[in-house]
Structures are given as structure tokens and as C-alpha cells.
Amino acid sequence: MTALRTFELPDSVSGTTVDRILGRQLVRTWETDGIFQVAATGEQDRTTGEALAASRRFFARSLPEKAKFVSDLTYSGYIASGEEVTAGEADYSEIFTVCPDVPLADTRVAEGWPCHGPVPWPDEDYRAAMKNYLHEVGEIGEKLLKLVALGLGADLDQLTRLTRNGWHHMRVLRFPARSATTERGIGAHTDYGLLVIAAQDDVGGLFIRPPVPGEPRNRNWLPEESTAGMYQDEEPWHFVEPEPRVFTVFPGDILQFLTGGRLLSTPHKVRLATRERYTLAYFHEPSFGATVRPLSSEDGDDEYIHYGTHFTNMFTRCYPDRVTTQRIHQEERLVTLDRLRARSLSG
Ligand SMILES: O=C(O)CCC(=O)C(=O)O
Ligand SMILES: [Fe+2]
Numbered sequence: 001m002t003a004l005r006t007f008e009l010p011d012s013v014s015g016t017t018v019d020r021i022l023g024r025q026l027v028r029t030w031e032t033d034g035i036f037q038v039a040a041t042g043e044q045d046r047t048t049g050e051a052l053a054a055s056r057r058f059f060a061r062s063l064p065e066k067a068k069f070v071s072d073l074t075y076s077g078y079i080a081s082g083e084e085v086t087a088g089e090a091d092y093s094e095i096f097t098v099c100p101d102v103p104l105a106d107t108r109v110a111e112g113w114p115c116h117g118p119v120p121w122p123d124e125d126y127r128a129a130m131k132n133y134l135h136e137v138g139e140i141g142e143k144l145l146k147l148v149a150l151g152l153g154a155d156l157d158q159l160t161r162l163t164r165n166g167w168h169h170m171r172v173l174r175f176p177a178r179s180a181t182t183e184r185g186i187g188a189h190t191d192y193g194l195l196v197i198a199a200q201d202d203v204g205g206l207f208i209r210p211p212v213p214g215e216p217r218n219r220n221w222l223p224e225e226s227t228a229g230m231y232q233d234e235e236p237w238h239f240v241e242p243e244p245r246v247f248t249v250f251p252g253d254i255l256q257f258l259t260g261g262r263l264l265s266t267p268h269k270v271r272l273a274t275r276e277r278y279t280l281a282y283f284h285e286p287s288f289g290a291t292v293r294p295l296s297s298e299d300g301d302d303e304y305i306h307y308g309t310h311f312t313n314m315f316t317r318c319y320p321d322r323v324t325t326q327r328i329h330q331e332e333r334l335v336t337l338d339r340l341r342a343r344s345l346s347g
Pocket of ligand 2: 189190191268281
């Protein structure tokens with residue numbers, strides 16, 4: 001792979017021949033490169049700039065001040081550098097996670113659904129900048145899912161019917177400059193959902209692993225097949241050169257599962273640079289209660305992923321000591337999750 005391919009998205013996707021051709025190109029590019037870029041519109045570029053600026057202002061605050069923005073109901077909020085662990089090793093990214101902002105009065109919060117609660121926003125400006133950004137990338141996500149469905153030979157809405165009320169979330173990241181002791185930003189991993197749509201500043205540090213013919217890949221949704229740390233120090237890794245006015249897009253675990261491994265969840269890792277780095281990693285996801293089955297599944301196949309269970313498993317694994325994880329265990333919220341899953345399977 002040399003330079004990444006960049007695609008322009010149409011204003012709307014309705015299943016025309018042109019849409020189908022574009023969808024096939026997107027799928028083929030993922031099959032060979034594991035990633036492509038989408039050109040940002042003027043509005044998307046402006047919104048990205050505002051979200052990155054709000055992020056810089058927030059991360060510039062003192063550590064004790066930032067550390068207040070944590071919740072024991074939701075994984076939304078602040079994660080200090082060194083707090084997150086990938087494959088047993090600390091990551092040096094500093095993060096503000098934005099999960100769906102579910103008000104306390106919502107029945108799902110009252111019923112103790114794991115991971116549900118209000119985002120502990122640092123302030124109104126930050127909230128507005130992130131909500132605007134989430135709206136823009138959310139629209140890109142929906143268009144891409146329709147195009148990819150067409151590209152895979154499925155119906156236009158076969159993927160987007162999973163994302164009604166999608167559990168979309170985002171990691172707003174800052175990476176410190178590298179030090180004499182470490183270059184580790186984030187260890188090799190895959191992300192959990194359908195699409196990873198990311199924007200980065202001009203510093204650089206992201207590497208992705210393209211598909212390698214014949215190379216075994218784990219199924220990250222299975223407890224015994226974590227992708228964390230896999231192939232960390234083995235080539236090939238492709239440096240994602242920062243480019244202005246683009247989003248980078250690759251598949252997450254759920255798309256690998258849905259396509260029976262035709263599309264692979266793209267492994268990636270971050271190396272610290274000589275300067276600090278700011279990025280926005282957005283995850284376009286099924287709804288929390290969705291039961292996902294392979295596109296080719298036939299009656300009688302019982303393979304499925306309950307997305308809310310997958311999300312909760314991944315976050316409790318990533319943050320074993322966080323107050324959110326402690327509360328899930330103390331209040332036996334996994335039992336509530338079992339009930340939800342059973343209900344979703346019988347319904
Ligand atoms: O900073 C980046 O470019 C990627 C971050 C990432 O992989 C993540 O937050 O999951
Ligand atoms: Fe990631």
C-alpha cells in the first residue's frame with residue numbers, strides 16, 4: 001500500500017447504480033488496505049476544528065480538575081495518562097470518552113442498565129463542540145453503512161437497521177510527546193463496533209495493520225481471542241500520514257463478525273511523537289440492545305453478538321479498576337444485562 005485512497009461521499013445514498021459501484025470500491029479498498037479516507041465537507045472540517053480546539057482547552061486544565069469528570073454509571077468521562085491498559089501494559093493517551101448521554105430520569109438508568117448514565121461534561125462549550133462533531137460523523141457513519149451494505153451485496157438498510165438508536169461513542173484523545181522512557185501511545189488493538197471514523201491533527205503517530213493473506217486474526221468478541229497486543233512488533237504496519245480535511249475509516253469487530261471475516265477489524269496502534277498529538281476517534285455502533293447475526297446466517301444458525309454485552313465486556317476488561325466497573329460488579333448489573341440479552345433473543 002502506498003498512499004491511502006480518499007473517497008467523496010454523495011449527499012444521500014438511496015441504492016442507485018452509482019451508490020452500488022462506490023460501495024464495492026469501499027469494500028474492496030478495506031479488503032486490500034484495511035483503511036480508506038473520506039473527504040470532509042467544509043462544515044465537517046469546521047466542526048472538527050472546533051472539537052479539537054475544545055479538546056485542547058480541556059486537556060490544558062490541571063490533573064485534579066480533569067479527574068473530577070468521572071461517573072460510576074457510565075464510562076463517559078476522563079481517563080488519565082497511564083490509566084488505560086492494553087494487553088497488560090499501560091497506554092499513555094489521555095482521554096475524554098463520550099458515550100450516549102442518558103439522563104438520570106431515563107428508565108434504563110433507573111433500572112440499573114450497565115454503562116447508562118449522563119456524560120459528566122466539563123462545561124457547556126465542550127458539550128456543544130462534541131455534540132456538533134458527533135452529529136457530523138454520525139451522518140458519515142450512516143451513509144457509509146448503506147454504501148458498504150450495497151458493496152457487500154446486501155440490502156441498503158441491512159446494516160443501518162442495527163444502528164437505530166446506535167450506541168455511538170467517541171474517544172477524545174491527547175498523546176503527550178514521547179519521553180526518554182517510553183514511545184508507547186496505545187498498544188495494538190481493534191475497536192469494538194461497526195466503523196471507526198477518526199480525525200487527527202498534523203503530528204502523526206497512528207499505524208494500522210492491513211489484511212495479510214493467510215494471517216490468522218482473532219475474533220475480539222470472544223473472551224479467549226482478544227486482539228489486544230497482537231502482532232504489536234511484527235511487520236507490516238502502515239503509518240497513517242496526517243492529511244488535512246479527511247477522516248480515516250476502518251472496520252471494527254462487529255463488521256468482521258457480520259461478514260464472517262471477509263472484512264477484518266483493522267488492528268492499529270499509536271506511537272508517541274516528538275510533539276503532543278490530538279485526535280478524535282469516533283465509533284459508529286449498533287444499539288445497546290441489538291442482537292447481531294452474520295449477514296449470511298440462515299434459519300437455525302445460533303451465532304450472535306448481543307452488542308450491549310460485547311460493549312460492557314470490552315469496557316470492564318479495559319478499565320478493571322474504574323468506579324464504573326466496581327459499581328457494575330457491586331450492584332450485579334451483569335445480571336440486568338443477562339436479562340436484557342434473554343429478552344432481546346426471545347423478542
Ligand atoms: O489516536 C488515534 O489515531 C487512534 C486512537 C485509537 O485507536 C482509539 O482511541 O481507539
Ligand atoms: Fe482504536
